[in-house]
Amino acid sequence: MEFSVTILGSNSAVPAHDRHQTSQIVTIGSELLMVDCGEATQIQLQRYKVKSSRINHIFISHLHGDHYLGLMGVISTFHLNKRQAPLTIYGPRGLDEIITTQLRYGNTRLCYPLQFVPTNPEQQSLLLDTKRFEAFSFPLQHRLPCTGFYFREKERPRNLIKEKLLENKLSIEAINTLKKGKDFMDSKGHVIYAADDFAYPRQPRRKYAFCSDTKFDPDLIQYIRGVDLLYHEATFMETELDRAIDTYHCTAKQAATIALEADVKKLLLGHYSSRYAELDALHMEAESVFTNSHLSIEGETYSI
Amino acid sequence: MEFSVTILGSNSAVPAHDRHQTSQIVTIGSELLMVDCGEATQIQLQRYKVKSSRINHIFISHLHGDHYLGLMGVISTFHLNKRQAPLTIYGPRGLDEIITTQLRYGNTRLCYPLQFVPTNPEQQSLLLDTKRFEAFSFPLQHRLPCTGFYFREKERPRNLIKEKLLENKLSIEAINTLKKGKDFMDSKGHVIYAADDFAYPRQPRRKYAFCSDTKFDPDLIQYIRGVDLLYHEATFMETELDRAIDTYHCTAKQAATIALEADVKKLLLGHYSSRYAELDALHMEAESVFTNSHLSIEGETYSI
Numbered sequence: 001m002e003f004s005v006t007i008l009g010s011n012s013a014v015p016a017h018d019r020h021q022t023s024q025i026v027t028i029g030s031e032l033l034m035v036d037c038g039e040a041t042q043i044q045l046q047r048y049k050v051k052s053s054r055i056n057h058i059f060i061s062h063l064h065g066d067h068y069l070g071l072m073g074v075i076s077t078f079h080l081n082k083r084q085a086p087l088t089i090y091g092p093r094g095l096d097e098i099i100t101t102q103l104r105y106g107n108t109r110l111c112y113p114l115q116f117v118p119t120n121p122e123q124q125s126l127l128l129d130t131k132r133f134e135a136f137s138f139p140l141q142h143r144l145p146c147t148g149f150y151f152r153e154k155e156r157p158r159n160l161i162k163e164k165l166l167e168n169k170l171s172i173e174a175i176n177t178l179k180k181g182k183d184f185m186d187s188k189g190h191v192i193y194a195a196d197d198f199a200y201p202r203q204p205r206r207k208y209a210f211c212s213d214t215k216f217d218p219d220l221i222q223y224i225r226g227v228d229l230l231y232h233e234a235t236f237m238e239t240e241l242d243r244a245i246d247t248y249h250c251t252a253k254q255a256a257t258i259a260l261e262a263d264v265k266k267l268l269l270g271h272y273s274s275r276y277a278e279l280d281a282l283h284m285e286a287e288s289v290f291t292n293s294h295l296s297i298e299g300e301t302y303s304i
Numbered sequence: 305m306e307f308s309v310t311i312l313g314s315n316s317a318v319p320a321h322d323r324h325q326t327s328q329i330v331t332i333g334s335e336l337l338m339v340d341c342g343e344a345t346q347i348q349l350q351r352y353k354v355k356s357s358r359i360n361h362i363f364i365s366h367l368h369g370d371h372y373l374g375l376m377g378v379i380s381t382f383h384l385n386k387r388q389a390p391l392t393i394y395g396p397r398g399l400d401e402i403i404t405t406q407l408r409y410g411n412t413r414l415c416y417p418l419q420f421v422p423t424n425p426e427q428q429s430l431l432l433d434t435k436r437f438e439a440f441s442f443p444l445q446h447r448l449p450c451t452g453f454y455f456r457e458k459e460r461p462r463n464l465i466k467e468k469l470l471e472n473k474l475s476i477e478a479i480n481t482l483k484k485g486k487d488f489m490d491s492k493g494h495v496i497y498a499a500d501d502f503a504y505p506r507q508p509r510r511k512y513a514f515c516s517d518t519k520f521d522p523d524l525i526q527y528i529r530g531v532d533l534l535y536h537e538a539t540f541m542e543t544e545l546d547r548a549i550d551t552y553h554c555t556a557k558q559a560a561t562i563a564l565e566a567d568v569k570k571l572l573l574g575h576y577s578s579r580y581a582e583l584d585a586l587h588m589e590a591e592s593v594f595t596n597s598h599l600s601i602e603g604e605t606y607s608i
Contacts, residue, residue: 014346014380104371105399144411
């Protein structure tokens with residue numbers, strides 16, 4: 001099953017250097033989840049040929065404009081495209097009023113159901129529980145109520161070893177039991193076929209965490225420990241540490257420190273300040289602390 | 305004095321074919337006036353190197369997203385750039401609530417004064433009266449309360465004929481009177497120097513009218529008669545006349561008919577439907593009715 005993240009926007013505050021405000025698409029199987037939605041996100045969706053009709057869930061971290069000002073455009077364009085599938089938006093309280101105020105003055109009655117789920121900036125919360133994955137929000141410390149998001153795939157069926165199945169003539173019931181990773185027993189509770197003999201080991205559940213805007217905050221490690229991929233804002237470099245502290249943002253070194261201490265597999269940096277036309281130095285600063293650090297680049301897709 | 309319009313966005317409804325939602329900059333002398341502000345206008349301002357700090361007035365025709373969704377981004381970026389000069393926004397009632405709701409949830413206290421002036425969709429109204437020009441709104445018939453905008457330069461001083469001035473030794477008082485286009489008289493009321501002898505004829509006042517979204521409406525001719533340049537929406541071609549009528553939009557032929565009947569000097573077409581990747585046929589449809597019809601092209605500046 002595909003599990004990946006595609007970057008639509010990588011800059012902070014304002015568009016600059018042909019970089020856009022924060023937005024990304026998390027693909028899990030056939031589901032596309034939008035995470036944050038800065039201005040011009042709908043143009044980025046077109047540019048990178050994202051199948052927007054498959055977006056049913058949009059997660060907004062906080063109400064600074066560079067993280068949500070593209071949302072009304074996406075909602076409107078779905079309407080103009082005569083979308084029918086429900087759309088659910090998860091975000092801070094107030095976002096619903098921002099949306100409904102604009103729909104009201106635009107005299108727009110959407111042709112699809114729009115549901116709003118407020119996020120809780122105080123504690124980790126389960127937002128979405130599907131057959132394939134779960135999505136959580138967790139608290140981030142920023143200048144406004146803000147949450148990160150955590151996506152975890154569910155346990156996948158174990159892949160069966162074909163040769164073993166051919167050697168033994170198994171019933172459908174037995175095969176289904178083994179696929180779930182359980183031993184198949186007869187009615188008396190005797191083990192007939194042991195799962196470990198017939199199925200490959202279970203693949204670990206993959207996890208992705210998104211930390212949009214946050215001060216340097218080791219408290220958030222509890223929510224992201226051990227993820228396969230961590231996106232963490234890296235607005236500044238250490239030379240601008242004072243400014244990072246003032247604005248509740250992080251340096252590349254701080255983002256890498258969080259990645260290291262949280263024992264994540266891979267770090268994706270983003271939310272770059274417009275002062276950096278080139279990003280190599282920022283990248284190197286992170287790599288010096290956490291080797292598997294990468295720049296997020298618009299249009300690129302990162303497998304999880 | 306420069307008097308021109310620069311096109312930032314020319315498409316209707318959604319961005320397509322690398323065309324953007326409606327926005328334009330009217331330049332009058334050193335003043336830049338923004339007219340409508342679709343999504344990503346701030347990116348277009350960057351792309352075409354518009355000196356945004358010189359924008360002190362923004363005019364919004366109506367509250368369909370493709371005409372105003374870029375406004376919060378422009379307001380925010382002015383704030384982030386530490387603007388200090390006041391900004392005045394003219395637009396339909398409700399736009400002020402849309403702005404203040406977002407500023408409130410964003411916990412943003414702008415570092416410059418923002419004034420909102422509601423437009424009146426029922427009658428022509430003077431919005432702005434400066435030394436150099438006046439700006440009016442006038443009613444348009446669309447699916448929402450909507451206005452067009454009309455910009456008229458003020459009478460310019462008459463240019464004096466240098467040779468004549470050298471022949472006669474005129475006082476400063478006499479020169480200033482002649483410049484205003486008046487004859488200079490002595491204290492007894494005798495004409496000493498006739499303005500028509502010392503000054504070139506007065507240049508006619510130039511006028512620009514903007515009709516964003518409107519059904520075909522000959523009633524609006526009263527507001528735009530004889531302008532030097534008319535921007536008029538031409539969303540569709542005649543083959544889509546039914547759709548134009550349904551959606552309160554115009555065809556290229558209808559826009560040209562308005563231009564012809566209003567006796568304007570030049571017509572600029574815009575607000576193209578996304579169904580037209582190429583615009584030549586739409587242009588020809590207008591030209592067949594009104595010869596001096598032109599496509600508005602993003603990034604181009606049209607002198608008035």
